[in-house]
Amino acid sequence: MPDDIGSRLREIRKRRGMSQTELAAAADLSVSLVSKVEQGEKRDVRLETAHRLARALDVPTTRLLTNEARQWTPPVDAETWRPVVEALQAAPAQLPEPPTEAGVRGALAGGRALFAREQYDDLGRMLPALIRDVQALEQSVGARRLRYQVMQLCISYLGQVRQYDAAADAAQRALDAASDELDGGAAVVAQCQQLLRKGRLADVAELATRWADDVEPRMSKARPEELAVWGGLQLRAGAAAVRDNRPGEAADALRLAQLAAVGLGREVITGPDHLRHFGPVTVTQQRAEHAAIQRRPDRVLRLHQAVRDWRPARGGGRSGRxxxxxxxxxxxxxxxxxxxxxxxxHSIYDEAPQWLVAQRYGQDILSRVIERRRTLSPEMRDLADAMRVPL
Structure with missing residues (x-):
């Protein structure tokens, strides 16, 4: 972020698509003064002058005078996601009208549809009731399975709104509700993703490797769901290793994931929670992510050529792409x-606008574009506003 008023003035003027002459006219100041401020020749800017410039640029005066960048926040309001967290933390309640497995199953299907359509506000509003209902079900095999699936939906939602602690808690609850080893492995894949986002690389490496050893299939007789879970665990182990600057271990994990992908021969979704989406394309995309982390842009683009025309099947995989x-x-x-x-x-925004707005990574990339260019096209300015890149 620019650390002087001149740099801040230039960056904001650029975002507004104004020339120095246009800004000077809008602020009723001389072009010479605006130029001197931007070039750092005039640092003792009077408060009245800063106020005129701020009014012309439609920003708070303090945004020009101080280097306090606006803190990035998720696009979903806290008043929407906070009740979800509170419902997870609450003890099971005695409800006036006992819920049924059929009712919970129908609500769960509706919640998954909202997530697929990126309607995060609506999903956040319906999840607390779904959590209370599934926790109030009487103990049965079906109820346990529903608790597992509801927790998986909570993981996806809470990760999207960057509530990683709550998402990790939901992942642990999903693991507790898992009815078999494969459900447990899929829950660990989700748990590792949240731990990665919190920077707990050693925990991810240990957890993913341990579970991968436990669920390792016999390749000659492995079912698709076994290969998908085991391959997903290898990808999480590799993601931790490459971020921890352990390239040899990262490469080994990718090699094992590739074995699972070859065994499948195609992209598959072996569970309704979409956390078992796996196949050759997924592995190639992860190889590209490793290359991006290692600052190898040429390799990223070469790998992209192999998957650039692939589109996920309806029902999953879009966020990965x-x-x-x-x-x-x-x-x-x-x-x-x-x-x-x-x-x-632009293409990502056209395809998944609400998803992109929630990605800090996307904002950072566009911010770097803005910093490098002398002027911005109207399309760039519109995209920056749509993605909520801070001024």
């Missing part, structure tokens, strides 16, 4: 192709 495209946009930017980078961000 969009996350991969962010790595591709980052690679183009590192290779100084701002235009192609912005085109890819």
């Amino acid at each position: 969009c996350r991969h495209l962010l790595d591709v946009a980052d690679a183009h930017l590192r290779l100084h192709d701002d235009t192609r980078c912005t085109e890819i961000l």
Whole structure:
């Protein structure tokens, strides 16, 4: 973030699409004064002058005078996600009208549809009641299975709104409700994802490796769901290793995941929670993510060529593809192709606007584009506003 008033003024003016002459006219100041402020020749800017500039740029005066960047927040309001967290923490309640497994199953299907359509506000409003109902079900095999599936939906939602502690708690609850080893492995895949986001790399490596050893299938007789869970655990182990600068272990994990992907031969979704989405494309996208973390943009783009025309089947996989495209946009930017980078961000926004708005990674990429360019096209300014890139 710019650390002086001149740099801040220039960046905000650029976002507004104004020339120095236009800003000077809007603020009733001389072009010479605006130029001197931006170039750092005039640092003792009077409060009245800063106020005029701020009014012309439609920002608070303090945004010009201080270097306090606006804190990034999830696009879903806290008043929407907080009741979900509270419902998870609450003890099972005695409800006036006992819920039924059929009713919970129907509500769960509706919640999954909301998540697939990125209607996070609506999903957040319905989840507390769903959590209370599933916890109030009488003990049965079906009720346990529903608790597992509801917790998996909570993981997806809470991760999307960046409530990682609560998502990790939901993952542990899903693990507790797992009815078999494969359900447990899928829950651990989700748990590892939340721990990764919190930077707990050693925990992820230990947990994923231990569970991968426990569920390792016999390749000659493995069922698709076994390969998907085991491969997903290997990908989590590799994700922790590459972030922890252990490239050899990361490469080994990718090699094992590739064995599972070859065994499948295609992308599959072996569970309704979408956390068992796995196959050759998923592994290739993870290889590209490793290359992005290792600052190898050429390799990211080469890997992308193998999967660029792939589209996920209806019902899952879109977030993984969009996350991969962010790595591709980052690679183009590192290779100084701002235009192609912005085109890819536009394509992601067209396909999954609410998902992209929730990605700090996407904001960071576009912020770097803005910093590098002398002027912004109207399309770039519109995209920056749509993605809520802070001024």
